[in-house]
Amino acid sequence: MVPSWLPRAYLLAAVTVGGLFLAFWTLTELKGLLTILVVSLFLAFAIEPAVNWLAARGWRRGPATGVVFLGIVVVAVSFIWTLGELVVDQVSALVDNAPRYADDVVSWINSTFDTDYSGTDIQNKAAEMSSSLEGYVVGLAGDVWGIGTTALGVLFQALGVLLFTYYFAADGPRFRHAVCSLLPPHRQKHVLRAWDIAVEKTGGYLYSRALLALCATIAHYAAMRVLDLPSAFALALFVGVVSQFIPTVGTYIAGALPVIVALGQSPRTALWILLFIVLYQQFENYVLQPRITASTLDMHPAVAFGAVLAGAALFGATGALLAIPVTATGQAFIGAYIRRYEVHEPTISTNPARPQRKPLRELFMKKRQK
Numbered sequence: 001m002v003p004s005w006l007p008r009a010y011l012l013a014a015v016t017v018g019g020l021f022l023a024f025w026t027l028t029e030l031k032g033l034l035t036i037l038v039v040s041l042f043l044a045f046a047i048e049p050a051v052n053w054l055a056a057r058g059w060r061r062g063p064a065t066g067v068v069f070l071g072i073v074v075v076a077v078s079f080i081w082t083l084g085e086l087v088v089d090q091v092s093a094l095v096d097n098a099p100r101y102a103d104d105v106v107s108w109i110n111s112t113f114d115t116d117y118s119g120t121d122i123q124n125k126a127a128e129m130s131s132s133l134e135g136y137v138v139g140l141a142g143d144v145w146g147i148g149t150t151a152l153g154v155l156f157q158a159l160g161v162l163l164f165t166y167y168f169a170a171d172g173p174r175f176r177h178a179v180c181s182l183l184p185p186h187r188q189k190h191v192l193r194a195w196d197i198a199v200e201k202t203g204g205y206l207y208s209r210a211l212l213a214l215c216a217t218i219a220h221y222a223a224m225r226v227l228d229l230p231s232a233f234a235l236a237l238f239v240g241v242v243s244q245f246i247p248t249v250g251t252y253i254a255g256a257l258p259v260i261v262a263l264g265q266s267p268r269t270a271l272w273i274l275l276f277i278v279l280y281q282q283f284e285n286y287v288l289q290p291r292i293t294a295s296t297l298d299m300h301p302a303v304a305f306g307a308v309l310a311g312a313a314l315f316g317a318t319g320a321l322l323a324i325p326v327t328a329t330g331q332a333f334i335g336a337y338i339r340r341y342e343v344h345e346p347t348i349s350t351n352p353a354r355p356q357r358k359p360l361r362e363l364f365m366k367k368r369q370k
Contacts, residue, residue, distance in 0.1 A: 035318055036160045042322055043161065044168030045202035047072070051169050065170040069162075079241060086234035197333050202325040208292050209244045215288060216240035216280070220258070223276045227269055229262055239277070251281060303327065 027034070047068050054064035109115055168175060176195055180188040217240030224232035235258045243254035255277040262270035304324055311323030 032157070035315070036157060037164060039318060039322065040161050040164035041168055042198075042202055042325060043165040044172065045199045045325070046206040047165070047203070048169050048172050048199050049203035049207070051172070061170045061172070065166055068169075069166060079237060082234045082237055086231045086238070089231055194329075194333050198329045201328040205325045205328060211292055212284065212288060213240040213244040216243055216284065219280055220277075223273065223280075224258065227262070227272055229258065229265070229269065229273065231261070235261060255281075303331075 047065070050068045051061060051064045054067065055061050059067075176192065180191055183191060217236045220239045221232055221236035224236055229235065238257060239254040241254075243251045246253060255274070258277070259270050259274050262273045304327070307323040307327040308320050311319030311321075311326070313319075315322075
C-alpha cells in the first residue's frame, strides 16, 4: 500500500525542480539586464558623493545629478576627441614616412641576415598580403548586418546604463528607504550601513583614481615636452587615464604607446621616455598612491590583483572593472563587523636552560592590585 504522503512528496519534489529550472532560465535570459543594473548601481555609488555634496548646498538631487553627468560626459568626449586626433596624426605620419621605413627595414634585414632583398620584393609581398586582406574585407562586408546589430545593441546597453545610473543617483535616499521598508527594523541599520560603505568606497576609488590620473598626466606631459615628443598632451592624457582606470594591465598598455611613438624619432628618445615611465611608476607606488588612497581605498596590491582575475573569470571585462570597488566594499564591511584582537608575541628567553622571569617589582605590583 502506497503511503498517503508519497504522492505529495513526489509533487513537491517536481515543483521544486521545476522552480529551480525556471529560476535558472530566467536568470540566464535576464543576464544582460542584471549586468546593466549592477554596473549602473556601482556607477551611481561612484557619483553619489558629488551629488550629495551639491545637494547639501541647496541643489535639488535631479539637477545636481544632471550637472555631474554633464561633467563626466564632457571629460569622456574630450578624452576620446584628443585620442582621435592622436591616432589621425600618427597614421598620417606613418603613411608619409612609409617609403623611408620600408627602405630602413630592407637595409636592416640585408645587413642582419646577409640577404639581398630589394624594394621590389617587398612590394610583391605587400601585393600578396593586400589581395589576402581584400578577400578578408569582402567576407567581412557580408557580416555588416551582424556588426551593425551588435553595435546597436551596445548603444542601447550604454543608454540603459546611463538611464539607470541617473535614477539610482537622483533617487538614492528614496531607493534606500524603499528597500529598507521591506526589512525588519533590526536588519535595516545593517543594510543602510553597508550601503553607506559601498558609496564611500566606490566614490573614493573613482576620485582617488581621477586624482592619480591628473598627476600622471601633468608629469608625463612635462617629460614629453622636454623630450620634444609629438602629440605630448594626447599621449600624456592617454597614459594618465589608462594607467589608472584599467586594472592590472593598464600601466603596461599606457606606457607602450609613448615608447612606440618615441621610436619613430630615435631609440634614445624611446629609452629616455621608458626610463621616466618606470621611475614615475615607482614614485607613484611608494609616494603618491599611499597618501592619496589612505582614506579612500586601502587594499593590498595582491588582493587587488586577485580580485581583478576573479572578476574577469566570472563576468568578463565588466567583472574586471568592478572587481576592485566591490572587493573594497566587502573588505570595509567585514572590517566594520569583525572584531580584531591585539597579537601578543611570545617572550623568548636569551638562555634556553633558564627561562626568562618577570621582574620582582612587576610581580609585586600585580599582587598588590589583587
